[in-house]
Amino acid sequence: MYSLELRDVVKRYSSGGEPVVALDHVDFAVSPGEFVAVVGPSGSGKSTLLNVLGLLDDPTDGQRLLNGTDVTNLSVAERTTARKESIGFVFQDFHLLPTLSAVENVALPTAFDPGDARDRAASLLDRFGLGDRLDHGPSELSGGQKQRVAIARSLINDPAVLLADEPTGNLDTETGSAILAEFERVKSEGVAVVAVTHDPLVEEYADRVVELTDGVVVGGVPAEADADVGGPGDDGVDDARRIRRSTASGDR
Ligand code: ADP
Numbered sequence: 281m282y283s284l285e286l287r288d289v290v291k292r293y294s295s296g297g298e299p300v301v302a303l304d305h306v307d308f309a310v311s312p313g314e315f316v317a318v319v320g321p322s323g324s325g326k327s328t329l330l331n332v333l334g335l336l337d338d339p340t341d342g343q344r345l346l347n348g349t350d351v352t353n354l355s356v357a358e359r360t361t362a363r364k365e366s367i368g369f370v371f372q373d374f375h376l377l378p379t380l381s382a383v384e385n386v387a388l389p390t391a392f393d394p395g396d397a398r399d400r401a402a403s404l405l406d407r408f409g410l411g412d413r414l415d416h417g418p419s420e421l422s423g424g425q426k427q428r429v430a431i432a433r434s435l436i437n438d439p440a441v442l443l444a445d446e447p448t449g450n451l452d453t454e455t456g457s458a459i460l461a462e463f464e465r466v467k468s469e470g471v472a473v474v475a476v477t478h479d480p481l482v483e484e485y486a487d488r489v490v491e492l493t494d495g496v497v498v499g500g501v502p503a504e505a506d507a508d509v510g511g512p513g514d515d516g517v518d519d520a521r522r523i524r525r526s527t528a529s530g531d532r
Contacts, residue, residue: 281348282309283440283472284333289342291328291495302328303339304495310441310472311502315463317483318476320492326476327445329492333474334443335363347440364389368434368471370444374426376418376433382425383414386433397436404432408462424455431462435471442466444475448482460485 291303302325310316318326331337332344335351344352351362376385386401387394402414408428418426427447434442447463448456460482463473475482483489491498 282345283312283314283347284474285309285345286332286339286500287343287345289332289339289344291325291332291337292340301495303332303497306342306495306497306500308333308490308497308500309502310474312440312470312472313467314488314502315467315473315475315486317486317489318474318492319478319483319489324492325495326492328495329497330443330445330474330476333441334367334369335359364437366440368437368439368442370427370430370434370442370447372445372449374418374430376426376429378418381415381417382410382421382429385418385429386436389433390436401432401436404435405429408432422455424451424458427451427455427459428462431459431466435466439471441472441474444473446477446479447475448477448479453481456481 286306286308289303289306289308290301293300293302304325306325306329308329318329320326328337332339335344335346335354339352342352343350346362346366351359354362377388380388382405383398383401386404387397390397390400402411405411405414405428408431410425410428410432413421413425418429421429431442431447434444442463444463447459451459456479463475463485467473475486477483488499488502490500
């Protein structure tokens with residue numbers, strides 16, 4: 281079973297002038313313990329994909345499944361619960377609250393009681409090498425340290441899926457590599473990781489690279505899944521898209 285899956289998803293925006301098709305019949309899946317990098321030129325639909333995967337935005341058409349359960353059309357409350365229980369986010373600019381300490385930022389999204397939450401947050405930070413920075417505020421942390429706090433926070437509720445937007449953006453190579461090593465560890469614990477990126481290093485670490493061009497995805501579903509489970513791709517569309525991948529240029 282996939283951790284997260286999109287079947288024939290269309291996302292259309294109609295605000296303002298001409299309607300925009302941001303996702304054009306996208307099939308996408310990520311398995312437990314798999315690390316998928318999403319690449320593509322600016323405007324190709326990467327953020328939209330991440331938002332739809334993360335239940336921050338709904339598809340206009342198509343189906344979305346989380347751990348095999350249909351989560352295409354949930355109420356706001358159901359969506360919030362599903363997101364909190366199963367999905368961790370690492371945003372591009374960390375989104376840490378400046379007035380809270382590292383450990384308070386990590387504990388923030390938790391449903392545990394305050395004592396447990398702090399202990400859990402502290403042990404996560406310790407695991408990320410920040411055990412001696414628990415009570416430092418974001419302004420007292422380096423970019424790489426802030427990113428680690430953001431990753432620790434994304435894991436506080438034991439998510440099935442970790443979604444990251446440019447996780448190594450603006451970080452030096454050494455810090456970027458350290459972040460990717462953390463993703464490896466998270467992955468080895470069975471978490472599905474999806475990262476939107478422009479960084480070749482992230483592509484190198486990823487098990488699979490999914491490419492978007494004008495809202496069309498190439499390599500969205502693991503190849504073996506087509507044969508094993510059937511599902512999207514049976515109609516040969518995926519093959520056509522894979523072939524297109526080899527010819528796509530893309531300015532990534
Ligand atoms: P990327 O992340 O690859 O740069 P986006 O997902 O942000 O691409 O955008 C894909 C397309 O959808 C673009 O044409 C963009 O202008 C459009 N788009 C994204 N968000 C909105 C929105 N909220 N309203 C209208 N159009 C949008």
